[in-house]
Amino acid sequence: MSRRSWAEPFKIKMVEPLRMTSPQERERAIADAGYNTFLLRSRDVYIDLLTDSGTSAMSDRQWAGMMLGDEAYAGSENFYHLEEVVRRYYGYEHLIPTHQGRGAEHLLSILCIQPGDTVLGNMYFTTTKAHQELAGGRFVDVVCDAAHDPDDLSPFKGNVDLAKLERALTAGGRVAYLCLQMNVNMAGGQPVSLSNLRQVSDLCRRHGVPVYLDATRAVENAYFIKLREPGQADRTIPEILLEICSLTDGCTNSAKKDCLVNIGGFLAVNDPDLAERARNLVVVYEGLHTYGGLAGRDMEAMAVGIEESVQFDHIRARVGQVEYLGEKLVNAGVPVVRPIGGHGVFLNAAKILPHIPRDQFPAQALTVALYLESGIRSMERGAVSAGRDPDTGENIFPSLELVRLTIPRRVYTQAHMDVTAESVMEVAAHPRRVTGMRFVSEPKHLRFFQSRFAPVSADVEAAPRARKSLAAGV
Ligand code: F0G
Secondary structure (H helix, E strand, O other), rough: OOOOOOOOOOOOOOOOEEEEEEEEHHHHHHHHOOOOOHHHOHHOOOEEHHHOOOOOOOOOHHHHHHHOOOOOOOOOOHHHHHHHHHHOOOOOOOOEOOOOOOHHHHHHHHHHOOOOOOOOOOOOOOHHHHHHHHHOOOEEEOOHHHOOOOOOOOOOOOOOOOHHHHHHHHHHOEEEEEEEEEOOOOOOEOOOOOOHHHHHHHHHHHHHOEEEEEHHHHHHHHHHHHOOOOOOOOOOOOHHHHOOOOOOOOOOOOOOOEEEEOOOEEEEEEEEEHHHHHHHHHHHHHHOOOOOOOOOOOOHHHHHHHHHHHOOHEEEEEEHHHHHHHHHHHOOOOOOOOOOOOEEEEEEEEOOOOOOOHHHHHHHHHHHHHHHHHHHHHEEHHHHHOOEEOOOOOOOOOOEEEEEEEEOOOOOOOHHHHHHHHHHHHHHHHHHHHHOOEEEEEEOOOOHHHHHHOOOOOHHHHHHHHHHHHHHHO
């Protein structure tokens, strides 16, 4: 018998109309946005796959929770509820709420990094690395080599390479901590296995180096562990999540992802002394330690969101929807990062647009082409995101030059995934219609958010090629 269909485990109670645009409107909109999808107005976007951050649909129960907001400046009931839920599912003793993930990253970085320290990570994340560097740290990547290969089918491409870790721990100089990211974002949403985490935790402990989890997508990572790791199939998502966290000293978390809220984040740690120092600093940057930049109602929505996030039906449908889109593209021969990750499908722009040189940013060009084709908004995850080397000032060209189609949780249906797949196939079938991009303006920090670009004109592109053919004697 053929496989039975499955459907989203919710029904729709409130709708938000989508607006379609004409090709002429899109041409104007993307030019006005400096060919950067971050600078588009959302009213000009049809299907918004820029990010899964803060873009989820809240449930009726979360909305009901919003009405229970205790907006006391100090000691809000919602804080104590959230603290209890974080203890129950993540297992950390001390909770310091922040306005979003980078608020927690900021606190952890300034509390734990001294200028000149090394900070280890399993592939970088943009905001995390920015805060580590602003605090004077030097980032060293210890992710396994498979993470850099979009065609490697290993099930846990987010794993730490233990030999690289050992080398980094014994290289001399102070190591502030290892920031261990779950479902590694820039690698394409690739998980870390429990057995790797156990070894990593053990090795770091032996060297006296703390491990802080970037728990932003830890629930999705727990789901992959249940699915793929031998011996884990019969455990529940909460059981696996608790074990993940128990192997670390604390976490930063952007609750805008797994935790199903539109705003919020937290730092959670076990060390009472570190917690006390974090509580003291949070009042400088975010707000009092019982709200950290959030309204009481935001903390309530987060507490309810965490409980919903670990339900098996939810997480299976969430990751399943991403896989559905990914499989469609794989079957159509579009090069994407495989295995398909937890939060999005990552297009291999370098392979889709081989005629565009890396210094003309093929992934940036692909986001523009996709938008022009159908009004779908995606995000560059390649050299523009990687930024410049802090020492040399040169562009960093990472191994992966990707475009991310990020799926918000509980927002789009299977039909939206079908439309998206068709649009990507159309663009990928006509690569020569796409031209490279050059910077027009480039801010200093996290340049991908606010840079402006212009298309490289066809004759500029043709000139070096003509010279090359002459040199080759053809
Ligand atoms: N860590 C990871 C792994 C993230 O993906 C993000 C955000 C953060 C930390 C920072 O959290 O945005 O709440 O301050 N990622 C978003 C994205 C921006 O689109 O992937 P934040």
